Amino acid sequence: MKAEILATGDEIRTGALVDSNSAYIAERLEQIGLEVTRHLTVGDDMDTLVAIFHEIGARAEVCVVTGGLGPTTDDLSAEAAAKAAGVELALDEKALAYIEGLYKLAGRTMSESNRKQAYFPESAERLDNPIGTAPGFSLTIGSCRFFFMPGVPHEMKRMLREQTLPRIEKLRGTEQEVALVKQISTFGSTESQIGEKVADLPQKFPGVKLGLRAKFPEIQVKLYARGNDEAAVKKLLQQAGNDALSRVADFAFSDEGKDMAQVLADLLMMEKATIAVAESCTGGLIGDSITNIAGCSAWFKMSAVCYTNASKNKVLGVSEQTLERHGAVHEETAKEMAAGAREVGDATYAISTTGIAGPAGGSEKKPVGTVCIGIATPAGAEGYRYFFPFRERERNKQVFAMTAMDLLRRRLMGLPPPRYGLVKKKESLRSTGK
Structure with missing residues (x-):
């Protein structure tokens, strides 16, 4: 019809x-x-x-x-x-x-x-x-x-x-044609790169249509199939979906239409773990994504937006020496922010962001698009530096927040840290306590 x-x-x-x-x-x-x-x-x-x-x-x-x-x-x-x-x-x-x-x-x-x-x-x-x-x-x-x-x-x-x-x-009426869609959500690659990986799927699986959607900062792979035999359509789409997922596995975070925050929430609930968040450059975007999920109070402990050095020190316990030596945008600062959020929030895990969203404020060593992300776990805290080539403030904030959530998602799944945009990683800052 x-x-x-x-x-x-x-x-x-x-x-x-x-x-x-x-x-x-x-x-x-x-x-x-x-x-x-x-x-x-x-x-x-x-x-x-x-x-x-x-x-x-x-x-x-x-x-x-x-x-x-x-x-x-x-x-x-x-x-x-x-x-x-x-x-x-x-x-x-x-x-x-x-x-x-x-x-x-x-x-x-x-x-x-x-x-x-x-x-x-x-x-x-x-x-x-x-x-x-x-x-x-x-x-x-x-x-x-x-x-x-x-x-x-x-x-x-x-x-x-x-x-x-x-x-x-x-x-x-009695018309029984069904139309089904399979969506694979990816993050960390470009539309053209993802497209090249899956371009031949319609030829390999006749009856399947391929679509790519750039929903910044995600790239969504969508597979469409229709027919009168629902079981056959589901089987075809499942086969094509599995093939597509294997090709983009390094960047895929969901094949169920879930956003990054929901995927992270599912992993935390599965582990019966909790999370705290400390944000500077992202200004509460991570906390907003999390609190859009009904029932998040069961696993979301705290969100703190600490924009100034003074608030990073007073609220999160980032040492004055670290701030004086490295400044606000540094892996060491991000590590201590995450460790402090985990401690103050009494959480199993914590993530933090501190960076230069632009369009001004960058330098040769720390250009616009630089973000440092901290992750704190029961084993300790780590800091990572990433760079993304965007000049627009809102886009940088979105990709910074997404990267922080993806970093913890990968940790919970036993996967290595994301390589996209990675500059370097600082050594672990071991913590005591939980």
Whole structure:
């Protein structure tokens, strides 16, 4: 079953707003076996909308449309759909009562303009919006079933899950084609290098499509397969996935769609271990990644952002001698930061970051892109220096944080430290205690 996705609105057409909805919708449609053939964007123009509805209606079986369901004069989706279908708009009393109820619940009076949101094409089926004032609707134009939803992402996602996808599943009827995806997430190599390693997979495994996605600082390898025999599709994808994983094993950290923080969390929970974090140049990015995981309080002890030398000394116990001799960006400093975080946080492990994110502040010996990472374990603490050739501050912060988490991930898995960007490693600083 072929599907298209249409995003409407001048803000999206001109780039003032980024369309994140279409990517989300496409992924969900592919998961239930539809083949998404086009993503389209049009502005708030009646003639253009009517024309594009006719075009899609002649070539697609399903189309999901976002935007244009609000109360203002430039919200044109319902009127344009009615014109394309050759029907009139009609007031949906239940939709109107629901919208009025939302305003009453909020202690506000509904504007007359909001009545517009309760008018749908006469032949349409209403799609309820449980968290907003813009219901959607579904109708057929040509040979295509259209599903209209608001452009607000959190409203769209819930309506897609509860209203649209179940209806599309019914449209598929007895059609049993499945579409499966295998994702391998890598870190530490470039898109071109990873691409070269896996380029021949579609030839080796006919029926498998290959895609590469640069989601900085990750490179994701995606394998796609579809067919009517679900067991056969799964087997094919598993074989291709195992082959791909063996080729990028030095850089792969997940083949289950997990991010680095979740992989690290799983390893810590498996070991019944805990972690503390000390950050300087990354400014709390590692702690933020960790606390995005529900239940992290079971294994996450502490996060300290110590930006100045004074805070590194007072909070983490980094010695004044180390700071005076080596400065803030040095392996010795990173080691002592990690050792201090582990001690203060009473944790099994700790990691630390201190570096030069840029765009200014670098030197010949410590250029922008230099980061020193400390790791503390029950056996002691170590410091590593890495260099990454980025000038942008945000990119450096992201790659520094990722490298620190990857360093501990590898340690927990019994793997050697990452070699990408590695400058040198300082000798271990043995610790006492846990």
